[in-house]
Amino acid sequence: MTAFSPCTFSSDWENFVVDHLDRCVPAWRLQGFAGELNAELGLPITVDKESLEFPLGINTTFAQFWDRIKRTTDRASELLHDFQLRLFPAAAHPVIRTFNSSHIHVGTLTDESTGIYLENHLLDFIPAFAALAANSPASQGMVGEFKSYRVHTNAHYLIQPSSWRDPYVSQKIWGTDASPKLEVAPTQEIRITDCASSRRFLAELATFVTAFVQHEAKAVQPAPPDPQAYRDYLVNRWCAARDGMQATFRRHGRTITAAEMLAEMLDTCTQELQALGVNTHDLVLVNAMIDKRICQADLVLRLAERYPDPYALASVYGKLLRDWEWFDDYLLQATPLDPRPALSEQDIIMEHVKAIGEGTYYYRTRDVMNFPAAAADAVVEEAINAGLIRREYYSERGVVLSRIPSGTAGEG
C-alpha cells in the first residue's frame, strides 16, 4: 500500500541568469526565453524573481529525469547565449538577496490528509536533505556563517519550517519544508532543498528524495505531536544550515552525523530506487558526499576565502558554474571533512543569546532556530536566569531583550 500512485517525481529548478556584465537579469526579461523553452520542450518552464524556473515534468525513472535536465539546460544555455546571457545555477548569489531552490515533488499524491501525516513523519529526516543540498553560503554580502543561508533565513519567508499538523484541525498552508500540494501537480513537495549547481547531483538528489519519501509513506500513521522530537527537528535544521554535511543531529536522545543518517536513509530505500531505475551505488555523487561529508557549499566557501569581495566572488563563481561538472570533479578528488560536534543545550542557549544585542525585539530570538513559543520562551527564561540577558516590556515597543555585558550579571 502506498500513498503515491502512480510513483512519479520532478523538480522545480530555479536558475539565476546573468548577463555579460555578471548582473542578474530580472524575471520579466526572461519571460520570452521561458515561453520558447516551454513550447520547444513541452515543459511548463516559467520565471520567478531573478530566475528561469525549470519544472522538469512528470518523471517515472532516473534516466528520464536525467535526460530532461540535460536537454532543458543545454537548450536554455543556447537560447541565452544569443543574448550574451548564461545560467547561474546556485541557491544564492553573493551580491543580491534572492535565493533559489530545487524543490522536489514526489507524486502522485491524491490524499492531502495522508500528506499531512507524512509531513509530520518526515520531520526526523528533512534536515538531512537540507544538509545534503546545502548550497547557499554566500548571499547579499554575507559569507560563511551558514552553508545554507537560504534555509537559515527561510529564504526571506519563501519557505518555513513545517509545523506538526493534524488534518482535522489544520488550515491549508503553502511553502513549508515538506508539505503536500494537490493543486497543479498533486505531490508532496520537499521544499527545503537548496538549488543544485550540478546537474548530475540534482538528478541523484531528486531520485534519492523520491525513493526515500515513497518508502516512508508506506509506514506512515497518524501520531500525536511530540514536542521534543519537533524541537530536535528545528535544532537539526539549524545545524544542517550551518554545517551542511558536517552536521551532527539529535535523534531520540542520541546523536548521529548527517552522513550516517543519510547512509541509513539510502539503505532503507533500495527497492524504491530500483523502481526508479537505479541502484544505490549508481548515486555516485550522493555516496561520495556521504563518505566525505562534503556538500556544494564547501566548494563555494573555498572560493570565497580567496575572493572575499562579493562582486569578485560572484564573477568567478559564475564562470565556474558554467561547467556542470565543476562540483562533481572537485568532490571526487576532495579530502574528507570532519563532522562538527552536536549542539549541547548550552550551545542552543548561547546561539539565541548571540541574536540579542540591545533593544532586540523578542521575536528576533524566534528567528534563530524557529522554536515555537513555548520552546523559545524556555530558552529566553534560561538565558535570563543565567544572567545573560534582561527582558523589558514597553506599551508601544512590545517585549524587548538586551544582553548583559559579561561581568555585570545581575545588575540588569
Added chain:
Amino acid sequence: MKAILGTIDDITVLHAENGHQRLLVSCSPACVVPDYTPPPAWLHDARISVERDVDDPREVGEPGDNILLTPDESQPWLCPLRVTPAVVYGHCPDTILVTMHWWETNNTPPPVTVQANGRSISSAFTRHDDSFQAEIRLADFFPHEPTLPVHLRATCHGITAVCHILPADHAFTDTVVLPDGEMCHLENSWYRVDITPNTGGGAIYTWQEKGRDVDHFARQDNRIANPLEVAGHLDGYQIHMKPASHLKKVTVANRGAWREDRSSHLRIDGSIREAVDLTTSVDYTLFDAVPLLCWQRTFSLHSQTPPVAADTLQVPIEQAWPFGTNFRTSWLVDRSETSGSRIITAYRGHLITIRHTQTYRTVHGMEWRANAGWFLIEHPLRREWMLYCYDRSRPPHLHCWLEPNVFVLAPAWPMRTLCAGTSIGITLAASVGECAGADIHGAWIGCRTIRRAGGLHCAVIARFTGQWQHGTAVITVGSSQQTCPLQRFHVRGVGDIAYGLADFPYGRMDEPFHITVPNIPQRGEG
C-alpha cells in the same frame, strides 16, 4: 570602492606548479562596477594587464570572458593622473609630483600642463617604474607665499587632477577635486566636511574630526561598493508606495558656497527624475565657533506630469501625492561579542538603546515616534559618536539595521499629502566627537581640536529631551579642569541646542578627555 570589469583579450601562463598557476590576463575595460557605468573615455581603447593566482584556470576563463579587477587594481586606471600631495594645509610645498598611469604601452604620455596664479607651465613626464612622473616647482607659479586657498590644476590628455593648498587655521568653504571625485568642502576649526555636489543630491561623504584626524564616514578598504551606501549621510524621500529613495536620481541644477556671519554655507539645487515634477534643495551651514553642522532639505512639487488628457475626469485626489522625508546614514560597523555600534534615544522616561547583532534584521519604530529630538549613534570600541538633532514636535519613526560590515540609521518622518506648488522639508543639526553622554534628560557630544597658539580648544554640544536647562559643564583634559556655562544656541527648524567651550593652553590630544554635563552621564567604552 569602484572597480573595472574588463573583457579578457589574452591569457598567458607565467608560472605553473602542482596544479597552481600564475596567469597574466590582458583585458579591455567594459564597465565600472557597482554602478555598471561605461568606463572613462580614456580607457576606451586601453588594454589592462593583471596577474591572477589560481588553482583552477576556469576561475579566470578564456578570451571573451569577463575579469573583475579589485578597487586597488582599478584605481590607477580610473584616476590615472594624480597629484601628490592632493591636499596641503597651511603653506605651499616646494614641489608637487604629478604621476600619470599611462595606458598606451608603446607611447609616452603628452606633457602635463599645470595652471595656477594665472600661469600655465608644461612639463614632460619621465618614466618611473610602471608610471610616468613630472616634478613641478611651485616657485615658478608663486614668487611669494600666496593667500590661501590656492589650487594647482594639472591637465594631461584631457584628464585633470588638482593640488589644493588650503588654509590651516581658519574656516572656509571651497570646491575640491579629490580622487573620489569633486567635493564641496566645508571646514571650521573642528571639522572637515565633504559634500558630494553631483551624486546623492548633496550627500555628506566624509566628516573628519580635525583634532584626532578621524573620518567618521571611513570606508572599508578595497571593497566594491557604492561609497554612499556603506558610509555617509543621504537625505531621502518616499513618494506614493515606492520604497524610500535616497536621491540617487538627482540632476544638480545649481550650487554655490559662501562665507557669511562667521559660518560657511553651501546650497545645492537639483531636479529629481520622478513620475512628478519634483525638485530638491539643501542648505548646509557649518558654524565657525562650534562643532555643529546644520542643514535644511526641501522638496518641491511643481506640477503633475504627464498632463492629464482632456477627456479624463479630474478629481482632487489625483492632484495629491503622499510624500515622506527620511534620511539614511551608514557607518562601518563597530562590533564585539557584547558591544558595538548602537543607537540611543529617549522615549517617555526610558533610555532606549538599540544594538543589532543580526544582519538585515530591521528594527522598525512604526508604533512610536522618536520624540526626544535627538539620536546618539555610538561606536564605542573606536570611540566615535555622532549626535543628530531634529524638531521634537514632529518626530520621525526610527528604522535601523545591519548590513555586512555596515550599520544603518534610517529614520522616516510620517508622510504628508503634497500638491503641485507646495514644498516639504526637514532640518537637521549634527555633531561628531570623541566622547558623549546620554540619558533620558538628553545627550551630548564632546570634541576637541588643536589651537593655532598651542594647546586644545574643547567643546560640548548638548541636546535636552525636554525644556532648556541652565547648567554648567565641566571639561577635563588630563589633570586640567575647566567649567563652562552651557549657552543656548537656537537652530531654526530644530530648536535649542546647548554648547560650552573651553581652552586648554597646555592640553594635548593624547591626554584623557572627560566631560560632565548635569544629569547626563558620560558613556563608557562598553
